[in-house]
Amino acid sequence: MDGEDLKTPGDWGPFGRPLFNDAEARALSRVGVVDVGSNSVRLVVFDGAARSPAYFYNEKIMCGLGAGMAETGRLNPEGRRRALAAIRRFQLLAEGMGAAPLSAVATAAVREAEDGPDFIAEVAGLTGLNIYVIDGREEARLSAQGVLLGWPGAYGLICDIGGSSMELARIQHGEILERETSQLGPLKLTDLKGSKKARKAYIREEVAKLADKIELDRNRLFLVGGSWRAIARIDMARRNYPLHVLHEYRMTAKSVRATVDYIADQDLDQLRKKCSLSSTRMGLVPLASEVLLEVVRQFKPHDIALSSYGIREGLLYEQMPQKLRDRDPLIEACRFAEQKDARLPGFGRSLYRFIEPIFKSARPERKRLVLAACLLHDVTWRAHPDYRAEVCFDNSTRANLGGLKHSERVFLGLALLHRYKNNRNGTQFENLYGLLTEEEQLQAEILGKAMRFGAMLWPERDTEIGLMRWFPKKKVLELELTSAAGPLFGEVAESRFRSLANSLNAEVSVKVGNPRARMVRA
Structure with missing residues (x-):
């Protein structure tokens, strides 16, 4: 509604009067966010109706910052170069779009690498952008907030997988409860020594540790992260599902098991082409599928939903007044x-x-x-x-x-x-x-x-x-x-x-x- 409509008296019903023209909402009309992950670096600029994110601009570069860190303890040199170039580009784009200053966060790879602080300082020196390095529990909180952006009052377990870590958070009636992090990112598992049997035992043990810290919640499991989205695309292809929209796509424990078996039986390059996945992403899918299978086995959710909203949307949610969140x-x-x-x-x-x-x-x-x-x-x-x-x-x-x-x-x-x-x-x-x-x-x-x-x-x-x-x-x-x-x-x-x-x-x-x-x- 226009300004006059906002002043119109009368009953607006259960949804209340529109808020997107209120000053606090208008301040969020264009928000830029940079997410420096272990596998990718992404810029998202939100615009329009602040309560429901409209993606004015969205760009991702698969940098692989966390590749090989288990051996070197440092950020991947080529990944670091590509990430720095991407961030410089993103900063210029944001200035041109009127989305500066950007909100920027870095996750597992940067927080664990010995040269992580040096990388942050280099970015600040070249671009003026301050990147906040968040710990695993904060990463879990922001991912949970991203889910709440799409599902106000949601309940269940949020599982966010990145390149080097996997976070869990439990939400109930829109409130974020327990939050935990783990080393179950597929890039980390790539560097794990030993046989396939030993890797599966490690995954089982790490998921069990998470289950000991988070109350068993057999409601909905929300999946956040690129590897989960890739698995969902493969599940769609296996089922010949007609609507190719990942957000709110539903799976069951049975379909997850069937898709993990399906992935194991396929030629990965042919499957990658069929599902329009990058080679970098496809390379991580088999390991991520092993993790998902174990999460589903131990937490036993009655319902599994894909969320395209995660940390970046959580940062937008962070800036919203409560009346808009509601x-x-x-x-x-x-x-x-x-x-x-x-x-x-x-x-x-x-x-x-x-x-x-x-x-x-x-x-x-x-x-x-x-x-x-x-x-x-x-x-x-x-x-x-x-x-x-x-x-x-x-x-x-x-x-x-x-x-x-x-x-x-x-x-x-x-x-x-x-x-x-x-x-x-x-x-x-x-x-x-x-x-x-x-x-x-x-x-x-x-x-x-x-x-x-x-x-x-x-x-x-x-x-x-x-x-x-x-x-x-x-x-x-x-x-x-x-x-x-x-x-x-x-x-x-x-x-x-x-x-x-x-x-x-x-x-x-x-x-x-x-x-x-x-x-x-x-």
Whole structure:
């Protein structure tokens, strides 16, 4: 909403008034973060709706700073040269983007190398950038905060694997509890002497030490880190999974075991090409898969979720005021998209109030998706009309949005597709519909057709469209419009209203400017 909308009185519902224009939120509109890891160095610049990270810029260089440290005790010389060049580039980019000063952290390789302090001093001398070397427990805390950015109130175990270390943290009701670190990064395991059997025994022993320090939590296991993401990509390929979005991708203990066996049986170079992985990353996957298998075996999570959010997002979360942290990342991102791209910002709220009676018995998580869809219902209006429905679906299912399960992405996309199109058959996305039950597909269709009709009654924002009532037992859909709104109920609007009623298998009762209703069969 614009500044005036923020001052508009009235009930904003469970999500409260938008915050992205508040001074504290605007201060986070462009935040640059550098993460100097044992395997990679990355710059991320966040922009836009501060509660839900929009990636204005994202670049990674696989430097391998920690390669060979077990033998030398020092940073890899070639890795150090590449990392320094990358950081100099990142600093210049940040200045050009208005994202300076950067927040920069270094993890296991730099904190353990004897020449780590010298590297930090060299970076400061050449770029003016101060890199903070964080210990393992702080690394675990920031990773946990990154997960909380996407899942407010989350619970379970966060497992963040880097090149030289692996961190665990437990969260409950959005609070970070125990935090521990280990030497289980795949670069460290590469340098481990002995047989494969000895390595597996070492991994088992180290995971057991972590299990002794962290309360057993069989809820959700959140996986953070590039090696976990690579394994998830391979799991997707093995299962022929249709939606190639890593964030919130789910696995089970059974699927992890199957994928570890699958990796062991494959030609790694062919697998790397099939899954679009770098050779550097692929080289670490077999070792990382052994670690993941043991973590799953000992902690026995009922659910495993990939998180694309980690330390870098945790640094953004660190700068947020608590009132912004408490917000729903999906709703804040959808509000921001409406404000930026819709023809009539603010109408999504009116549309939601109009169609909400159809979903009055829905659970809160479904009503949340209804609101998100209403906020997004007009943001792709610039697309060509022949492709608008598919653009809506594509944007929703592949957008960088937090707080959405894959099935919810498809539900939201299907609802927005039906905002512009009655029939969902014959699109290029039919293979994704299977992530929803038939009933969920119908509910998405009903939501889309309700928005398709409501969008016809478009006088001005914050104006009541009218009243719509749904009586599911009687199978009656009532519409009541004022005399002023009556002229908006033209032939096309009436056709769309009947299409909605057809999907509900309902009769309709229409009142336009008079108290008497006329009953017609849809």
